[in-house]
Amino acid sequence: MRHLLTTAGLPRKTVTALLDTAEALKQSLLGREVRKLPTLRGRTVVTLFYESSTRTRASFEIAGKWMSADVVNISAGGSAVAKGESLRDTALTLTAMGADCVVLRHPASGAAHRLAGWVPAHVINAGDGTHQHPTQALLDAATLRERLGDLNGRTVTIIGDVLHSRVARSNIELLITLGARIRLVAPPTLLPRDVAHWGNALASTSGDWPVTVSHDLDAALPGSDAVMMLRVQTERMHGEFFPSAREYAISYGLTEARLGLLPEHAVVLHPGPMLRGMEIAYSVADSPRAAITEQVRNGVHVRMAVLYHLLAGRDDQTPGEEV
Amino acid sequence: MTRPFLLRGIRRYGAGEPVNLLVRNGLIAELGASVDGTGAEIFNGGGLVALPGLVDLHTHLREPGREDTETIATGSAAAALGGYTAVFAMANTDPVADTAVVVEYVYRRGRDIGLVDVHPVGAVTAGLHGQRLAELGAMATSAAAVRLFSDDGLCVHDSLLMRRALEYACGLGGVIAQHAEDPRLTAGAQAHEGRVAARLGLAGWPPAAEESIVARDCLLARDAGAALHICHVSSAGTVELLRWAKRRSIRVSAEVTPHHLLLTDERLSGYDPVNKVNPPLRTAADTEALRTALAEGIVDCVATDHAPHAAQDKDCEWSAARPGMLGLQTALSVVIATMVQPGLLDWRGVARVMSERPAQIGRAADQGRPIAVGEPANLVLVDPDATWTVHGVQLASLADNTPYEGMELPGRVVLTMLRGQVTTEDGKVQG
Numbered sequence: 001m002r003h004l005l006t007t008a009g010l011p012r013k014t015v016t017a018l019l020d021t022a023e024a025l026k027q028s029l030l031g032r033e034v035r036k037l038p039t040l041r042g043r044t045v046v047t048l049f050y051e052s053s054t055r056t057r058a059s060f061e062i063a064g065k066w067m068s069a070d071v072v073n074i075s076a077g078g079s080a081v082a083k084g085e086s087l088r089d090t091a092l093t094l095t096a097m098g099a100d101c102v103v104l105r106h107p108a109s110g111a112a113h114r115l116a117g118w119v120p121a122h123v124i125n126a127g128d129g130t131h132q133h134p135t136q137a138l139l140d141a142a143t144l145r146e147r148l149g150d151l152n153g154r155t156v157t158i159i160g161d162v163l164h165s166r167v168a169r170s171n172i173e174l175l176i177t178l179g180a181r182i183r184l185v186a187p188p189t190l191l192p193r194d195v196a197h198w199g200n201a202l203a204s205t206s207g208d209w210p211v212t213v214s215h216d217l218d219a220a221l222p223g224s225d226a227v228m229m230l231r232v233q234t235e236r237m238h239g240e241f242f243p244s245a246r247e248y249a250i251s252y253g254l255t256e257a258r259l260g261l262l263p264e265h266a267v268v269l270h271p272g273p274m275l276r277g278m279e280i281a282y283s284v285a286d287s288p289r290a291a292i293t294e295q296v297r298n299g300v301h302v303r304m305a306v307l308y309h310l311l312a313g314r315d316d317q318t319p320g321e322e323v
Numbered sequence: 324m325t326r327p328f329l330l331r332g333i334r335r336y337g338a339g340e341p342v343n344l345l346v347r348n349g350l351i352a353e354l355g356a357s358v359d360g361t362g363a364e365i366f367n368g369g370g371l372v373a374l375p376g377l378v379d380l381h382t383h384l385r386e387p388g389r390e391d392t393e394t395i396a397t398g399s400a401a402a403a404l405g406g407y408t409a410v411f412a413m414a415n416t417d418p419v420a421d422t423a424v425v426v427e428y429v430y431r432r433g434r435d436i437g438l439v440d441v442h443p444v445g446a447v448t449a450g451l452h453g454q455r456l457a458e459l460g461a462m463a464t465s466a467a468a469v470r471l472f473s474d475d476g477l478c479v480h481d482s483l484l485m486r487r488a489l490e491y492a493c494g495l496g497g498v499i500a501q502h503a504e505d506p507r508l509t510a511g512a513q514a515h516e517g518r519v520a521a522r523l524g525l526a527g528w529p530p531a532a533e534e535s536i537v538a539r540d541c542l543l544a545r546d547a548g549a550a551l552h553i554c555h556v557s558s559a560g561t562v563e564l565l566r567w568a569k570r571r572s573i574r575v576s577a578e579v580t581p582h583h584l585l586l587t588d589e590r591l592s593g594y595d596p597v598n599k600v601n602p603p604l605r606t607a608a609d610t611e612a613l614r615t616a617l618a619e620g621i622v623d624c625v626a627t628d629h630a631p632h633a634a635q636d637k638d639c640e641w642s643a644a645r646p647g648m649l650g651l652q653t654a655l656s657v658v659i660a661t662m663v664q665p666g667l668l669d670w671r672g673v674a675r676v677m678s679e680r681p682a683q684i685g686r687a688a689d690q691g692r693p694i695a696v697g698e699p700a701n702l703v704l705v706d707p708d709a710t711w712t713v714h715g716v717q718l719a720s721l722a723d724n725t726p727y728e729g730m731e732l733p734g735r736v737v738l739t740m741l742r743g744q745v746t747t748e749d750g751k752v753q754g
Contacts, residue, residue: 086639087639108641109513109523109642110523110524110594111641114639114640114641129524129525130524131523131524132524166524193517193520193521193527194517194518194521197518198518198521201517201521202523202592
């Protein structure tokens with residue numbers, strides 16, 4: 001693996017190796033006082049963020065630092081970017097300075113794909129427009145695996161603004177690869193075109209596409225092994241996608257009552273940041289069913305695993321001696 | 324008085340026995356198997372296909388304003404090398420071609436360069452702002468004698484303004500060429516609204532944004548009895564609307580671009596903006612419907628929408644890139660690949676869709692004429708059996724990015740002649 005740009009077409013073997021690595025790292029760091037591995041000493045990781053972010057950026061930074069990489073953070077707002085420099089030139093500048101890996105967040109779908117063609121460094125997509133956010137899907141899969149075990153045959157229900165969600169797109173592709181079935185619940189205005197029939201839409205992927213669509217959350221919950229709530233972005237609330245925040249919360253919010261419709265073992269995920277009272281009730285977010293802080297914790301280990309696989313260049317191994 | 328010129332052994336419209344064609348004083352003087360043209364300069368045609376010089380209703384020459392991407396000189400060269408003898412230069416320059424002064428400048432530059440007839444297209448609305456009519460009459464009576472008006476790149480979306488434009492242009496013997504795109508339905512749109520764009524996270528450009536404007540404008544043209552031309556038809560749905568309108572004798576004509584005949588949205592998976600164009604590349608079902616419609620005459624002609632863009636406007640992330648692609652030097656080859664080779668059009672048909680109909684629609688009286696004695700010698704000779712590989716840097720345009728890069732295409736333009744003057748021969752501009 002040279003870059004991590006998308007979860008579409010990622011081989012199951014690679015996904016499993018990444019998740020196994022993340023789990024091994026988590027176990028080895030558990031209870032340690034000094035959480036620092038020498039693995040990526042001398043490597044430089046640049047996080048290049050064109051959108052504001054708290055958790056993803058911090059998570060990558062911590063992941064890099066725990067593996068002893070030198071991590072440099074660059075925000076679009078306070079840099080040459082603000083002076084009109086192109087993404088290509090900024091990235092070429094950073095790699096000329098010796099960046100081994102660029103972690104990119106950008107509002108344009110496909111930005112990480114383009115970057116990978118421009119620079120010699122490894123590229124990790126930390127969110128590109130409404131396309132993909134692969135490490136989010138990996139940390140979600142890691143969390144679900146911890147709670148549910150093998151995901152083969154499990155049903156994951158994704159609820160909310162799928163249309164604009166890179167989290168949803170990444171998860172759909174990745175969870176299908178791991179054998180899960182996907183159910184999408186949203187108003188028709190927030191579903192991407194033909195999402196139940198994407199199987200052959202890209203040459204790199206093909207075949208089985210176990211995705212179904214529903215507009216009835218109450219009917220979808222009893223058969224769900226996990227539910228993934230998506231944040232409703234405030235700018236969508238005025239884009240004619242739905243009449244009002246109140247109506248959205250009534251139709252698609254995960255309330256206390258709806259929590260009761262889920263099977264006992266079902267897990268509640270949210271990628272954050274949450275709007276409590278909108279897509280998720282205050283108490284539901286703190287319930288034992290919710291795995292929201294586990295997701296955040298796993299995020300660090302998953303990102304360590306990705307950095308390790310890209311920068312240590314060993315696809316099928318998990319870190320051994322040095323861990 | 325220039326020396327006579329003999330084209331020996333050419334096949335008119337690719338059919339019949341080879342004949343000799345003698346050009347004198349810019350006209351086809353003699354035609355026949357035994358014409359010998361003593362004293363004339365001789366070109367051995369060797370059975371090449373002879374067509375009337377191609378006419379492009381939709382070219383962006385970028386001058387004035389973006390001379391870093393194309394000029395009237397480089398665009399004229401690209402056109403002549405592509406087999407064209409006339410192009411219609413779109414109005415979205417800087418300054419906009421919305422006054423007699425600008426259209427006369429473009430017209431005169433084209434005439435001075437002399438490789439192709441450059442017919443400026445006049446803007447429909449002042450500044451392309453879509454708010455009030457530009458001085459269509461002044462442009463029509465100028466030296467440029469503008470007959471084709473378009474806000475191309477932008478849609479004349481205000482219904483009342485479009486109605487008035489159709490009516491007013493009708494009085495000038497003109498036609499409004501509409502870029503059909505309801506701007507409300509395409510806010511932020513990046514790619515054809517289908518599975519590919521949805522999966523790639525690119526905001527969708529729905530066919531209904533084109534089709535709803537086409538339907539509306541056909542009704543407006545019907546009531547005004549006015550002439551309407553639809554630019555770059557991209558969807559199967561638009562074809563159905565055109566079929567409906569033509570059956571009712573509404574005065575509507577339409578063009579399709581080579582790229583909409585050949586390329587589909589499946590090319591988008593790598594996010595390379597060379598594939599970004601407006602209207603967007605659509606599905607295989609759309610290209611199929613467009614090819615059939617062109618063969619049937621529901622879509623009248625092929626127009627390139629040749630739209631050069633600077634490297635920095637293409638070698639960037641998808642949403643930052645400008646829409647548009649080069650087309651003048653690849654159009655004929657793409658038409659051969661998509662229409663001639665599958666048997667949808669013969670060479671007579673190619674002459675119709677790439678020369679005769681566009682000349683009629685654009686009111687270019689001396690273009691798109693029959694290959695017959697007494698007609699202007701606007702001709703192109705094509706080697707139908709040759710193939711070539713497209714390399715952007717080898718094209719005459721200043722911009723060199725193209726979705727056809729590295730693609731092998733059939734058919735090669737061997738010679739282009741404008742009113743008896745050879746403008747290009749064997750891929751080289753003459754004179």
